Amino acid sequence: MPRGSLLPRFAALWILTAAVLAPSVRAQATADVSLLSSLIDAQLDADAFSDAYWGAYVVDLTDGRVLYDRNAARRFIPASNMKLFSTAAVLDALGPDYKYTTRLYADGQIRGGTLAGSLVVRGSGDPTFGGRYAGGDLTRTFRQWADSLKARGVRRISGNVIGDDNVFDDRALGEGWQWDDLVWYYGAEVSGLQYNEGVIHLAVHGTSPGNRARIDVDPDVGYIQLVNRTSTTSGGGIREGYSRDLSSNRFVVSSSVPAGRVEREAVAVSNPTQYFIKTLVAVLEREGIDGDGEPIDVDEWDGPDIRYEQMTRVATHLSPSLKNIVAETNTESNNVYAEHLLRTLGAHQYTGDEYVPGSARSGVSAMEPFLNRSGIDPQSLRVADGSGLSALNRLTPYATVRLLAAMRAHPDPSTAQAFYDSLPVGGRSGTLKSRYRSGDARGNVRAKTGYISGARTLSGYVTTSTGRLLAFSLMCNHYSVSTSRVNRAQDAVVELLADFEG
DSSP: OOGGGHHHHHGGGGGOOHHHHOSSSOSOOOHHHHHHHHHHHHHHTSGGGTTOEEEEEEEETTTOOEEEEESTTSOBOOGGGHHHHHHHHHHHHHOTTOOOEEEEEEEEEEETTEEEEEEEEEOOOOSOOSSTTTTTOTTHHHHHHHHHHHHTTOOEEOSOEEEEOTTBOSOOSOTTOOGGGTTBGGGOOOOSSOOGGGEEEEEEEOOSTTSOOEEEEESOSSOSEEEEOOEEESSSOOBOOEEEOTTOOEEEEOOEEETTOEEEEEEEOSOHHHHHHHHHHHHHHHTTOEESSOEEEGGGOOSSOOOGGGSEEEEEEEOOOHHHHHHHHHHTTOHHHHHHHHHHHHHTSOOSSOOOOBOHHHHHHHHHHHHHHTTOOGGGOBOOOSSSOSTTOBBOHHHHHHHHHHHHTOSSHHHHHHHHHTSOBTTTSGGGTTSOOSSTTTTTOEEEEEEETTEEEEEEEEEOTTSOEEEEEEEEESOOSOHHHHHHHHHHHHHHHHHOOO
């Protein structure tokens, strides 16, 4: 079915009342719906899930019929299904064409090749600054900035290089995050001035058996300290080992790697703002621009107030459009993007003279009008972070389906399409690429996965055999079987929906 053809059919859903989609059994059930419910029950009531807690809600978006309801109004740990709410709310607020703008300023006069003052980078909360959208070239934008400075005659900077990350507050981690997640890319810190998604890339090369492996660092700008406790083996598999103390950039690498093989890992650094500025300074020096000052966070600046209106803008960097950022967030389940989007939402809700930095809390507050318009009671949810990494989040299957219905029928067609297109496609893309290898859900279902320990979720859209679009949410908490077993049950339910003829 062509994507664009879905919009007119569901435009009226934007004004559906909560009663129409309320989690109940009041909808007229047909024999087909009854059989569908029995088949879904059989999947969720399997002996493997005797200690699991299931919630499920399925609605036909064509007419608002409730096709299945199990604990739909109960609250579940959603894992990355939380990203559905972060991405939908920011798309609704800013539109799919919004772009982040990062600006480079010169605070002083240029005399004899020297900038007599500081260089200031004003962050906007852009999570994409780095290599992902630059063909993997981590320092391309910094080199372009160096070219802009040299075009103005700058060969030396007498002052400091200052990073302004104040578009966000200084809470770098989400509420309730686990400390042992923080060394990995998916636990990267948040900053209003983010570089390379808050990670540094390590490549551990097996050398000869019995010797230390060789560790390459990218970007190699001296930001981290490495302790090499690796070993090279004569065969077998790779055993990875990485650790970092909190608020430190001292990494202990203890991986075992067979000779001739390479173990690659993206590890999260502490203090992304310093990472940004130190990398910028290193690149400027490589490009022939020396500095006399220090790379510092604006919060450490004890000089005169920074007044951008009195500075010279040297360069501007634009992010990809929000629709592309949201697509990366949902398709690949990118945590740091989701956290930035929630804080961006908070940063844009304040107008006038008072400036309040974006935070998770202000983002949640800014989300509430959107939830109310979507027929969702904000008090029925618990939003601790934007990504779902926190086990403190709580969503209901009912609210999740309400959100899916509202976004499919959003009054701005481009917003509706951007959200729909952002979801992984079964058997084709992102976190669903390895699922739905066959069956009618392949290339059909678009859904967001979610996983943290003890919580596996799947929510999205699937089209039935008669062309009716369904919105569904399947949430499983507290299970003790393998996550792959939960996947099989969820996938079986989605296949039942894809084959439904009612």
